[in-house]
Amino acid sequence: MALLDVKNVSIEYTTEDGVLKAVEDVSFSLEVGESVGLVGESGCGKTTLAKSVMRLLSKNGRISEGQMMFKGEDLVTKTEEEIRKLRLTEIAMVAQSAMNALNPVYTVGDQLIEGIQIHTDMTREQARERAIEVFKMVGLEEKRLKSYPHQMSGGMKQRAIIAMALTLNPSLIIADEPTTALDVVVQDRILQQVIEIQKKINSSMILITHDISVVSETCETIIVMYGGKIMEKASTKAFFTKPVHPYSLGLNNAFPSIHEIGEELISIPGSPPNLMQEQVGCRFRARCPFRTEICMEEQPPLEEVAPNHLSACHHNKEVERFREESQKRETWEKVRERIIEEIRRDVS
Ligand SMILES: Nc1ncnc2c1ncn2[C@@H]1O[C@H](COP(=O)(O)OP(=O)(O)OP(=O)(O)O)[C@@H](O)[C@H]1O
Incomplete structure (x- = not known):
């Protein structure tokens, strides 16, 4: 049995301007010990999906459809207390x-120890021992338990937060851009530590990032989201050697660290769809260099293109040609020209 089985989940926000469908009909599962990288441009629904697993959506958000089976029980129907x-x-x-989120008036140690005591029946001394242990795991010295948040650097504070998250050996860790606010060297070190601990306690992980190169180094599986839907899901190995979806091909062009030095980066012209509007056809159609008639009318299903490799494109079979053409700058230049042309037409 999978640890987490997300089935046909849709999530919407009610806003002054209407309903925004942030996530639509998303399904995926996560095995025990598996780490999945959830990637995609800003606004594609990564955080919404992650928060919904914790049932921490903001007040105007709700899971409108689907199930989230965690250890065989549906998280969606659980009470607040559960x-x-x-x-x-x-x-x-x-x-x-x-x-x-650290409270400035308490020492970090007190906050951690209190958190442990709320969730377990440990004595204060036992909780303190555990706090020291997890501090060591994330590379913080014991004496740091006595520090107030303002006495710590950003990196130290984030380590303390990670220690708090890991302290009770959770079965599932959801890390949403856990190191974005830190400098690159510290980011990398902390991320490696998180992965090490995750492996040690054999928990599963959902790592959210907009940087696919981070996923290549840290996760076994990658899920690419676009406009509230999953576009591709694959093992990271398959994804970085043989991506299939045109959006993934575009993303691969746009990230430096997985490319050879000196290679030119090409970004995907245009912007993601407006999720306040009803979506017709493929959500990537406006920016896709390979779209055809059917893409304008029908939403492509997420299909298996190889074992454990899924892609939601009407033209999955043409991937060899797409891979070749997507590496050429002019392929994406044509998309840019097409977008400009369409805007001009709409205005006139
Ligand atoms: N509380 C909210 N009320 C209304 N709309 C929201 C709310 N939170 C998020 N959204 C919208 O839902 C969509 C998905 O947002 P979400 O934050 O999940 O995306 P994301 O991929 O995590 O982006 P980022 O990388 O910027 O965090 C976006 O269109 C966003 O504007």
Whole structure:
């Protein structure tokens, strides 16, 4: 049985201007010990999906459809009380800039020890021992337990937050851009530590990032989202050697570290769809160099293109040609010209 089985989940936000469908009909599963990288441009629904697993959506957000089976039980229908018990003990989240969540008037140690005591029946002394242990795991000295947040650097604070998330050996860690606010060297070191600990305690992980090169180094599986839907899911190895979806091909062109030195980066022209509007056809159609008639009318299903490799494109079979053409700058230049032409037409 998978640890987490997300089935046909849709999530929407009610706003003053109407309903925004942030995630639509998304399904994926996560095995015990597996780490999945969730990637895609800003606004594609990564954080929404992650927060919904913890049932931490903002007030105007709701899971409108689907199930999220965690250890065989549906998280969607659990009561608030049941979910609260699962947080930290079973599912822990390290959010973007979580370090700002530390309470400035308590020492970091007190906050950590208190957190442990709330969720377990450990004595203060036992909780302190555990706090020292997890501090060591993330590379913080014991004496740092006595520090107040303002006495620590950004990197240290984020480490302390990660320590808090890992302290009760959760089965699932959700890390949402856990190191974005830090400098690159520190980012890399902390991320490696998180992965090490995750492997040690054999928890599963969902790592959210907009940087696919991070996923190539840290995760076994990658899920690419676009406009609230999954476009491609594959092992990272397959994805980085043989990506299939045109959006993935575009993303691969846009990231430096997985390319050879000196190779030119090409970004994908245009912007993601407006999720306030009803989506017709493929969500990537406006920016896709390879679109045809059917892409304008029908939403492509997520199909298996190889074992454990899924792609939602009507033209999965033409991937060899797409791979070749997507590496040429003029392929994407034509998309840019097409977008400009369409805007001109709409205006006139
Ligand atoms: N509380 C909210 N109310 C209304 N719309 C929201 C709310 N939170 C997110 N959205 C919208 O839902 C969509 C998905 O947002 P989400 O933050 O999940 O994307 P993301 O991929 O995590 O982006 P980022 O990388 O910038 O965090 C976006 O269109 C966003 O504007």
